Amino acid sequence: MTKQDFRIVGKSVKRDDVIEKVTGEGKYTGDYHMPGMLFGKIKRSEIAHAKIKSIDVSKALAYPGVKAVLTHHDVPRVLHYGSPHPRSASCTKDQYILDDRVRFWGEGVAAVAATSEEIADEALDLIEVEYEPLPGVYDIDTAQLPDAPLIHDVGPGGNLVIPPVHVERGDVDKGFAEADLILEGEFAGGRPTPTYMEPNVCVADWDGSNKLTFWTSTQTSFMVRGALAEVLGLPLNKVRVLVDHMGGGFGAKQDLFQHEFLCALLAKKCRRPVKMEFTRRETFVAGRSRHPFKLWLKQGFRKDGTLVAREMKVVFESGAYGSHSPGVTNVGTASATSLYRCDNVRLNGRAVYTNTPIAGAYRGYGVVQTYYALDIQMDEAAEKLGIDPAEMRLRNAVREGDIAPSGHPIIGHGLESCISHGVEAFNWAAKKGAPDRLVAGRPSARKGYGIGCEMHGSSAYPGIKEQGNATVKMNEDGSITLLTGAAGLGTGAHTALAQIVAEELGVTFSSVSVVHGDTDVVPWDIGAFASHTTYMVGTAAKMAAAELRARVLVRAAEKLQEKAENLEMVDGIITVTGKPGTSLTILEAMGPSRGIPAEHLIATGSYMPTKSYSFGAHFVEVEVDTETGIIECKKVMPVHDVGKIIHPIAAQGQVEGGVQQGIGHTLTENYVIDTSNGRSLNAGLVDYKMPLSMDMPDIETVLLEAAPDPGGPWGAKGIGEDPIIAIGPAIANAVYDAIGVRFHHYPITPEDVLNGLRAKQKD
Template identity: 70%
Template sequence: MTAFSIIGKSVKRNDLIDKVTGSAKYVADMQFPGLLYGKTLRSNVAHARILRIDASRALALPGVKAVLTHSDVPRVLHAGSPHPRSASLSCDQYILDDKVRFWGESVAVVAATSEEIAEEALGLIQVEYELLPAVFTVEEALRPGAPLVHDLGPGGNQVLDPVTCQRGDVEKGFQEADLILEGDYEGGRPVPAYMEPNVCTCQWDPTGGLTVWISTQTSFMVRGIMAEVLGLPLNKVRVLVDHMGGGFGAKQDLFQTEFLCALLARKTGRPVRMEFTREETFLGGRTRHPARIWLKQGFKKDGTITARQARIVYTSGAYGSHGPGVTNVGTTALASLYRCENIHVVGSCVYTNTPIAGAFRGFGVVQAYYALDIQMDEAAVALGMDPAELKLRNAVREGDVAPSGHPLIGHGLEDCIRRGKEEVGWEALRSRERDEHGPVRRGWGLGCEMHGSSAYPGIKEQGNAIVKMNEDGTVVLFTGTAGLGTGTHTVQAQIVAEEIGVTFESVSVVHGDTDAVPWDIGAFASHTTYMGGRVAQMAAAEVKAQLVARAALQQAVDPSQIEVRDGVVSVKGTDRSVSVREVMMPKRGIPAPQFVGSATYHPTKSYSFAAHFVEVAVDIETGAVKVLQVVPVHEVGKVIHPVAAAGQIEGGIQQGIGHTLYEDFQIDLKTGRSLNPNFVDYKMPLFMDMPTIRTVLLETAPDPGGPWGAKGIGEDPIVAIGPAIANAIYDAIGVRFHHYPIKPEQVLAALQEREGGAQ
């Protein structure tokens, strides 16, 4: 194609007016006659067997319509994130169990005529526990004879058997090394903190059909598992998702409330809504997996990496959720990013009596590349090299084996590093004079990453789309892709419009109704453009072929002579043109044709790349770190909507700054109690804390698996920013941190320790 009409343009998002006028309806906004409010009683112990639950006083409270405990609900063992095509799942959850495995786990639910009554009723339920010894850290969980969180699985509190990724000979590699670096790295426990707390409303119809209004990334998975657990055929479970206030991966799971809400609605014969409080999004939501990484690498004097050995241990919390997927993706990621022939990496995932870790933007790779990229920076210092030069020299490239087992396409990472160096004037920065006056020290750092668009090979993905053209030439796309707020429906409409040759405004999108749209695996793994966009393009191409055939017949020319662009059909090499509308119109009493295109797509994998260049200021008297500016360079194959792409990057940077410097969901290591499940004490950076961001988007390594070469962008930015900040802090004050979040107090202590050592 010579030039694009719509691709690459920041068209007005199709959900914009709804959102800025406040007319967009979220699940909690929807009113239902006779609605009941469901609330969850959560455990105040971390590990216990439930001996007895007495709900009689709660049931006697006027306005209370139902109470459910573990003895009232089907006992079906299921996976918290029941991906139907996942290679590895941990099937370890019941709707309600007679055991609790973390402080804050659901014990009982109440449905009442008001939220206040439901809440009051929770206080009237008496639970008698038999306390069990608990494990809160990986060390405790892996100790011989440690109490077991689950009787299932491989045992020893392992969520899955360790994952090994191996090639070459690491021993030989280390023997050839001139420099060997070894270090322990640690990632904390940030939470996704989406704006819209988890919510669902359930209603049964008289024929036994269940409708679920819900904020989820995976409506078809919700339909599938609810049908299975409740014993219903799929056509009796309708799941509706309209607008969503974010998910960041965590809303791929089910949170037990979905089943309980449906069961409360069935028991009471009324619609029931269950909405998490903010505190519940911490307790009953999903966190990133805390991780410990031991990493050892060997280097030649010229910077060549001779061997890489690592052990990575993820903390899953009380249930497996995405533990297996995160362990696989994070472990195999350590075999890439920087080239190395001799690799031996072992990853594992461990149950503890703490809140559940799940899928979260960056999916195990945030932790892995934080360690790897920081150690590259350390190696550069030890070798007397420029870190950017060392990373460039070792950057993975065309033909190298990716974590997925595929050969990589293009030179995306090298392109990002080179372009970023130019943008910030890296050479000059490296040799700049340092200002040592006053308490503030400035530093620059570089962090790199790559991330797959799609969950392949862990999940054999599938995207589906249906496109139909109306008799006036307008177009409707039916997609299963959920809109988390990223603008994916806008992007898909752009793709359909471009492919057919109609205007962006003439394409509308139907989504979020499992009875109406084709099956979809869910919106995650940075694949809504790569997979959802590509399959929409394929379905659109089918409609276009039908349109071209009809136009060719009308114009009495060969279809190859027909061109469609911006809603106009023209015959090549002539001045003959008609509108798409005219081509479609009914003729002489014969109705217009119904053009429908449908497509199924099984993507494999592509990788996007990024290099983040970051400047920080460190106050050496308070330890406070401020990110002053970020120049993120991302290679994404093809940019569909520049503003939406930049928005993903800016949001990822904000979340990543939070992870690296602020956010820390703390658990009391004596009781398992959550210490800061609220936004007063769980701090995220806000707009006023944000640095200047100058985003650069590159299209130098397009992937044939995506629409016009487009790859994912959703997860990438949160991966690169962390090590970039840590490396910039080192550049500013010469202190190396191996963990996140890096708190002011720790910066100050490290500086004072160094002073003490110097004296």
């Protein structure tokens, strides 16, 4: 990478959306109101697995203010994936918009449109459903029994969502034969949900030409357009999907949800706009959680710490429908080929249906689960072999040229840099080597230190190409409009894209404005996920900006009678190298003559990357109270290699948010399903404990530009998902360091701590 002075990239310029967000003026989908708009609500099943014998909507229909009711008799009987994501294409189509059967407690069985939300709500109680209960499956083990009740008639057999994923490299048996130490363990994780601030919401409106306009809180507007068009039997240009601001997505807003189809169908039936907005409770029941999992891991090590063999079996719980299970199973399983290098691996991944709410995409996408196990067992091996845990990781860290989970060789490996940097900055050796774990002034507390590592791919899924596009327009006054299909989840990625365009084009940051999320206007985009917006769309935007810049300089060269290659453009001013005093503004080069610009300046960049990996290491200090069992995360030093930092504060925000979410899923967050009947036990924020600001540790984020990726803008890589991965095992390892009790699951609750301490005392 050539050395370059950056004017805009690398600076924490003011994000153009922040003022309107903090003043409450930013528009979210829920803010849209239209004349004559109706409100939709969904009747949800109160039984987890049943046939619908009959459904009587006559009383609801007769209720004043009710305009339409839909049941499975009234909607197209089309099977769909639930997730229109290409990663899910290996999934059997397993969802109907409404079926004559329910497969989880809370699944929609009917939808109502009425003149107010209250009336729609009241009408739900007037719908009479008669169920014929079916035996249910509520956990991973039962789902795999040979005589387990079957949840779907489609699929590869049993309750499998997809055929098992098998990855094998090298000679595993030979590897184990050469090992001095073999460790084997079982791991498991609960069901954290992303708990975004903005509940899912959509508004549907049909016009006289039978065109659907659809506002929705989605990360993947073009996929929503595709799925709606397919099910409604419309060409793509008759469905327009718009996304304004979003209050978070975290992966879970990638699906095409039942309420989205129903909202469009209700609006069509009523010939009036319809809005549907989830309650907080519905975000749990009908949203998407992380996949609960069970995992068995066996690894062999040499005396010097070298990892020589790895065998893993993981089962992900998909819930009632497939959604992202193919992607999560493939990515989660393949991810265990890497992080810590091992030539001999045998991995098996499965996903099973259960009669529980649907698991989907959630930040960390299968990798959170598998790396939790890898990093805890790495710590156990270090202890058994008498090697410092950081040193153990340095010896095994993935390196340049190693094959990544995507199957591509790794270019730019930042893991060693992250570990080494953190060891110094965290003062690891001194802390870890301290003679005791006592906490001053708190006799019942013990402190402990732990490390966790991660690597995560952007656009790095075997066999799937992701694509980002960006269009850059120069307006007649020289101002710039960037058009992108990448949704703005609240990550700051749009600001980064504007910075990239301003930097590459040679204009001021404030002269670039971003238009996003209207499928009729912006270039096609696969969606904002996989930590790839800045990396992938950023490169597309840089390409478009470079093309535009070249065309401006050609015009300027004509006017100045100079060669274009002798010209420079900075902040919209074109100068001639070596000739101070000669300059043109963009407008003078391109400007309108009698209102007509010299040229229609519009360029589109298109980028289809194959892979990119970013790396990180988290260093954690915890305090564990041996009387209450409460674990407090006191200090976290997340060290991340992002290749090139585009917007330091936005990147830091991503890291801090990931740490907070990760602390939640490791210590307190778990959406609990009663395994005797499939009912949700804590679908709401009173009983589901997210960490709040008071629970936040002191976070000292370190961003490194250790291993730039040649495919990203000036080497930039993804940062969205990374920080949620390493924090979990780092905490579990720190808890062990504090109290000498090993936990192989999350969340690690106070009860677990007290039970663990009691069991240890008995030993």
